[in-house]
Amino acid sequence: MTEQQLTHIDEHGDVRMVDVSQKADTERVAVAEGFIAMNPATLALIVEGKAAKGDVLACARVAGVMAAKQTSSLIPMCHPLNITKAKVECAPVEAGEREDGRAGIHVTTTCGVTGKTGIEMEALTAASVACLTVYDMCKAVDRGMEIMDVRLLKKDGGKTGLWEREA
């Protein structure tokens, strides 16, 4: 087990940004997800609003894309990247559709870049901030909402190549 190393910790035990100077620029992509569970009544309010021109999910999508671009400002040891692709999808999930039965919004994010290091953190940050935005806009009616399942689904490119979450 101890052959594995935390790459952000140097030989003295100090944190550092990992040196990627020698890595080649390759095309990379990452897909992540997140879920915010809520009362079915809260979901109904979101879905109703969605019929109108301004809606919670449009706001969450914009927030997720913008957060992807702020990732390296938020995560201390994360490399800045000029992302070339960012997409945030938000789908309502009715009570009973998921295995745990909970109603809520399911967020899927896709980020891409041509760079020396992967874009997983951008996809995960976008998913987190999209969920937080839903929380913010609905908290007056439902303080108990919970964010869960924030995780990587897939990444490709770079030396380690393709990784996919097992079902």
Place this chain on the structure above:
Amino acid sequence: MTEQQLTHIDEHGDVRMVDVSQKADTERVAVAEGFIAMNPATLALIVEGKAAKGDVLACARVAGVMAAKQTSSLIPMCHPLNITKAKVECAPVEAGEREDGRAGIHVTTTCGVTGKTGIEMEALTAASVACLTVYDMCKAVDRGMEIMDVRLLKKDGGKTGLWEREA
């Protein structure tokens, strides 16, 4: 159900920042939590590193506090607040300690402010970003980590007063 309104949506269905101009400045506090589940071997690497002077959890704590201050830049309809208190605690959880048995890091955040609106989003954003920072620093050894249980535990102050999550 429909008597409840999403306060961020106006009478035309458009998003807006809620107008809090008429609200009084009161002292407010919010406590939130989050959990990042990981392989027990990953947790061991973090705990080992923690014995040294630079460690993953110190970095996550700093990231969480700094993220609390960026909340209104990330969450579109969130009011800017001059927070007066921010604390991020990160505790290792060994496999078997939680009900679901998963190993990982448990994050608890506390934010305070004297202001016209609550500080829940700051506490939740700090918890999310602390978890994302742990992900970033350990992803080279464990891509499958999952962020969950990001939720409000307690908030106090303002017109609605005390709210606590039911156990």
Place this chain on the structure above:
Amino acid sequence: MTEQQLTHIDEHGDVRMVDVSQKADTERVAVAEGFIAMNPATLALIVEGKAAKGDVLACARVAGVMAAKQTSSLIPMCHPLNITKAKVECAPVEAGEREDGRAGIHVTTTCGVTGKTGIEMEALTAASVACLTVYDMCKAVDRGMEIMDVRLLKKDGGKTGLWEREA
């Protein structure tokens, strides 16, 4: 004429942030507008998209609100303010409706704060960035769009009280 002074220039001719330390906190509001002129065909594409769930104007509204919160980071001598109200409205204007006959999007912004200094810059910045966002999202089909009429409509509060643009 020379009795009037530029308040951001000190007695030595240097720029400075105006000292508002001695000013009282009062409730303030500002209303601004902007217009982005475009080809009627471009406007039609926006209006069509608007019927769908994700649309250019929703994105512009969110961008405008978020920009209002970044105003003091963008405008060098502008004081930071914790805005308590921000609203950005975007209305399509068909060819022939305006005096100059041009089609486009008319943006109206309203910002509020309780503070020592006015919130005009936040309203004007929100209007500018909402228009720039429309430009960005439509530039692939219409590079010739023009932003105009970015101006204050009304401000109230503070020592100078109410000001309204003459019709």
Place this chain on the structure above:
Amino acid sequence: MTEQQLTHIDEHGDVRMVDVSQKADTERVAVAEGFIAMNPATLALIVEGKAAKGDVLACARVAGVMAAKQTSSLIPMCHPLNITKAKVECAPVEAGEREDGRAGIHVTTTCGVTGKTGIEMEALTAASVACLTVYDMCKAVDRGMEIMDVRLLKKDGGKTGLWEREA
């Protein structure tokens, strides 16, 4: 008309950052302009101050260059770019010089980059923020100033090559 598509809207009608992953890095340049109209007396104050070491236009130039670098943080679907060139020029225009006769400051911006997507938004954002900075520094003497003529003059590079505004 409907053959043209808004590239920021996907097949479901959702906003997205356009995917430029497959585009080649080419050298790109964009030139934009803006104008802030004001009372001739306000212009005189600026020009007088300009003779001294600290002046409104120096501040506006710096603000414009810095804003160019913040463009992708402000405009939701705009790609981050490492700009390699940014210049903001501010020229006083006396009453009667323009066709509409208005006095004010004319801003011209030039931005360059080697990248996968164009730099028009950076040039336009720099022009807007330079004008807003002039507004901020002169608003105490002239609230009625208006920003207009914010538009692209020229762009070059990339697949679509040279575009110039018709006179």
Place this chain on the structure above:
Amino acid sequence: MTEQQLTHIDEHGDVRMVDVSQKADTERVAVAEGFIAMNPATLALIVEGKAAKGDVLACARVAGVMAAKQTSSLIPMCHPLNITKAKVECAPVEAGEREDGRAGIHVTTTCGVTGKTGIEMEALTAASVACLTVYDMCKAVDRGMEIMDVRLLKKDGGKTGLWEREA
């Protein structure tokens, strides 16, 4: 000696933002300074440029004021404050004028706020960034420049009242 405590470290040895929730809002001011030493020939280039309309020191002054507003984003445990006053002065110092004989630019900064905590960090950050800006603009001709004497000269307000550096 050990009766003194580092207030940013809690009883468990963890960093935290100090809780200032219970502190009163009082008017506060801080004055700081910094010096960037350089070759006399470099100073001559700055002073010559200063005669023209755009100059290094105007840019450094603007950068210093803007940095004061970013202080809490840069310094992890620093409280956000809505500063009400910021001034950055830059004075050329000829070789032989200082005790150590070095030529360079002397920066003095003054920041003010009405708040629960002091504004020393804003004044010190403004001084540092003004010096760094001079370095950036002159580094092509003088890489050996050194920033020194970045220190607080005076602070007033709050529970601890007036503090002044001994001559």
Place this chain on the structure above:
Amino acid sequence: MTEQQLTHIDEHGDVRMVDVSQKADTERVAVAEGFIAMNPATLALIVEGKAAKGDVLACARVAGVMAAKQTSSLIPMCHPLNITKAKVECAPVEAGEREDGRAGIHVTTTCGVTGKTGIEMEALTAASVACLTVYDMCKAVDRGMEIMDVRLLKKDGGKTGLWEREA
């Protein structure tokens, strides 16, 4: 002497971001340092805290790395760069160890990038902000601390190649 030019000043005397569009991407590195002098008793408090899990120097290291990534937002004419390497080391210096005898923290920073322009400003900004962070966390016990010796030690890469500070 006057053959040398300040590259940030154009032929009209205006500031500008230097045009690096035509420069090749090369691998570049910069090493900088800084020192914050303090009372020996303050240093003792830092070193004691360092034994515990959360400490001043861990916070300063994180702040320095994050500041390196914000450099082009802080320094007006500085080009944005996607840094590929950032490391901040903080070493306690006991009274008597330095030539001037002062106790304090010595900061060394290393930044790397593959880009069209050098990374000196990132290394210097990281050193400055690490020192400012130490000041912030210790100021309650020692307001008289001084930041000095902020300077470049070495840079390599680019057209001008290797530069090293003479001992």
